Amino acid sequence: MLPRPLAWLLLYLTMCVTTPLAARPRLLSPAATVRLVTCAPGTETYALFGHSALRITDPGQGLDHVYNYGTFDFRTPNFYGRFLRGDLRYFLSATSFATFYAAYQAEQRPLTEQVLALQPAETQRVYDELEATLASPARFYRYQFFADNCTTRLYELITRSVTGSLQLDSTYVPVGQTYRQLLAPYLAPAPWVKVGMNLGLGWPADQPTVFRQRLFLPTELSQAWAHTSRQHRPFVTRTRSLLAAPILPDQSPGWGTPGRVLGSLAILFALAASLPARYSLLAAVLGRGVLAVVGLTGCLIAGLHLFSLHTPAHYNYQLLWLLPTHLLVAVSPVRRWWRLYATGAIGLLVIGSLLGYGVYYARLLPEIGWLLGVLLGQLLLLRKQPFGVVQQTGA
Incomplete structure (x- = not known):
């Protein structure tokens, strides 16, 4: 297993190298699939809310790429200032699934994938749009945590690519939760981050949300697809764990809470x-x-x-x-x-x-x-x- 810093450095360098080379449109075979990969929350501050990516596979062509809208460059001038102001540019990147998996294995963060029931033409549309975005300035965007992030972009891409309507059952979630309430369980393991984030959030975070607004959180999007159907058939054909959660010893919060x-x-x-x-x-x-x-x-x-x-x-x-x-x-x-x-x-x-x-x-x-x-x-x-x-x- 690679050491954690080395694994993330390898992932970043691979993204930088493969992104320009990935823009090679090809005709996918009927066996190609689109899979939503959901990464569980981690212990680091940047990983508290989890992550989402799309995995596109085509065994006949040896294609197994992961597309990720959550990439940013630590070398950006005034990185932290731009992050706080909300002016930090994120971008779409692509890498091999093996490299992506190695980075999360080093972090010991569970991975789950859902195979989406897309028709071959829909799979092709998803792939073509991702490849076209990679090769254009549109791969860069201004990250907005609640409204425009690595998860919301995947939801919008899938819904744009699907022919016909999807039936999404939202009755499994409480009605009218606020953004602050949605964030609470994710912030619980990091009490000081919870204090800082709750102090920094203003009145907009206290407004009741509709179901669509919940989908900025990776786990929420994963659950939403699991409760979605098309023509009375499940939109997720298969769900499987790619990387199981490690068994960690119980840790006392100590006196520093x-x-x-x-x-x-x-x-x-x-x-x-x-x-x-x-x-x-x-x-x-x-x-x-x-x-x-x-x-x-x-x-x-x-x-x-x-x-x-x-x-x-x-x-x-x-x-x-x-x-x-x-x-x-x-x-x-x-x-x-x-x-x-x-x-x-x-x-x-x-x-x-x-x-x-x-x-x-x-x-x-x-x-x-x-x-x-x-x-x-x-x-x-x-x-x-x-x-x-x-x-x-x-x-």
Whole structure:
């Protein structure tokens, strides 16, 4: 088995080499098949939601290619900045199934494939469009997590290529789930990513979805095809596991989870606030630290709202309590206007909590309750006695 980094490097290099060479249109035989390959979620942040690809096989011509819309180039200038802004270019690539399989085997990520019941002419249309896209600038696109990603593009390609209508039974899923609720089970294994992503998502992520909107998630698309029929026959003719899940030992979450860290911070803050006046320096340091962290988080969220092309990051009501101005208070000398500022911030915190946390957010992210409590306590102390320091005169 190849080491993990080497396997992914080999996959990337093979994609770069085979993509230009893959644009060789050919007439497929009637035995050719189109298969949806669904990759299970992995442990790395980029792999938490799984992945989808199309595998096209034609035994008579020795064809066994995997087409992947989830490829990007780490060498892109300002890679992380463009990723956060939503301006990172993804592209369609093609590689052999053997290379694709080796990379996921190194990751120990389960693979499942579904053979789709396409007619030979439909299979040919799928293959021709993929090959034509590979050889044109259309292979590049701007990735949008909810609306235009490696999975939604495969769904659209298949539905465009099918003659006649497909009957998709959507009764197996709950009605009206929000994007935030759909993401919750995938984020559970990565609690800090869950906190960050839920803070970064705004009001659009809280709108009820229709069934079609669920299909940005690879597992959801796989289940959708399994519940689809055409002329009263299943649209998936065969499902099989290509790579089984490894048996992993149970791992304790440890003390580094957001709930325990923020809970410990709340207890520490309460103890520091109750100390005699001669220990006010400790309370001041903790208080400024809390406001600085909250303010920096607010700056990041405000930046996503103003400059990101990711629509779900817009209209983020959490800016009502994650105020960027907290950073200014944290680094400035004591001022008279702090009491008025703290009063206004408490009011906005209450409104923001009622909009988000008090509605359904608490079930998805209960650890944020600790942070809200710490922040509210700091603002109340700031209103009463700024950072335990006797207020100075001046503006």
